[in-house]
Amino acid sequence: ENRLKLKINDKPYISHTINCTLQKQCLNLALTESCLIYHNDQWFEFESLDSGSYYLNIRNQECRNIKGVQAVIIKGEACKPETYELIRCISNGHQDDVYTEIQLEANTSYLMIIDGYLHDYCYFDIDISTDLPDFAIVDNDNTLEDELIGDSEIVDIEWKVDSLFARDLQSYSVIK
Numbered sequence: 001e002n003r004l005k006l007k008i009n010d011k012p013y014i015s016h017t018i019n020c021t022l023q024k025q026c027l028n029l030a031l032t033e034s035c036l037i038y039h040n041d042q043w044f045e046f047e048s049l050d051s052g053s054y055y056l057n058i059r060n061q062e063c064r065n066i067k068g069v070q071a072v073i074i075k076g077e078a079c080k081p082e083t084y085e086l087i088r089c090i091s092n093g094h095q096d097d098v099y100t101e102i103q104l105e106a107n108t109s110y111l112m113i114i115d116g117y118l119h120d121y122c123y124f125d126i127d128i129s130t131d132l133p134d135f136a137i138v139d140n141d142n143t144l145e146d147e148l149i150g151d152s153e154i155v156d157i158e159w160k161v162d163s164l165f166a167r168d169l170q171s172y173s174v175i176k
Contacts, residue, residue, distance in 0.1 A: 003043035003078065003111070005039045009097060012059060012125035017042050017069065017116045028074075028081035032113075035089035036070050039119045044112040045078065046128055048104040054103055056088070056112075057133040059125045061095035067117035068095035075109045084111075089128055092119050 001023070006013060020040045027038065048054065061068050070091040076084035087110065088102050104110065116122045157174060 002047050006046040012127040018121045018122040026079040028084045031086050035091050042114045048111050051106040055099050055129050057099045057127050059097040061124045063095045063120045063122035065120040067120040069122050070115050072113045099133050
């Protein structure tokens with residue numbers, strides 16, 4: 001109950017997880033417990049247009065504990081957990097702007113749960129679009145070739161960079 005309706009390619013919806021309620025009878029814990037710890041869930045619903053790629057976009061997160069939101073996208077009938085099929089789970093632990101590509105079927109209703117990561121309370125903007133958001137980082141085929149060489153706990157990281165790309169490269173990060 002009280003789930004919010006999102007429209008594809010509409011302006012971002014400004015929402016929050018504060019004072020949202022957990023409806024345990026509407027959850028399928030076996031399906032989602034590996035990626036989401038439930039606390040203060042904001043439920044959404046949306047209907048796809050054509051089959052294909054869509055983008056879930058979450059921006060402007062302001063979270064009490066700076067841990068960000070978690071999201072679960074489910075195909076199925078609202079509050080009938082036995083009908084749920086997990087489409088995507090996002091659990092990053094940060095409040096950066098994020099997007100994720102999802103593959104949807106044509107003219108199908110989907111449910112989405114947004115919850116603050118590890119009991120965080122968050123404000124955020126959310127939308128679903130057929131185009132990449134403005135803040136998306138797009139892979140470029142001629143960027144990096146990487147190779148990991150190593151054994152035990154020591155790893156050497158080597159890469160080759162195209163000379164045109166190298167001129168624009170200002171820094172790099174190695175993230176584990």
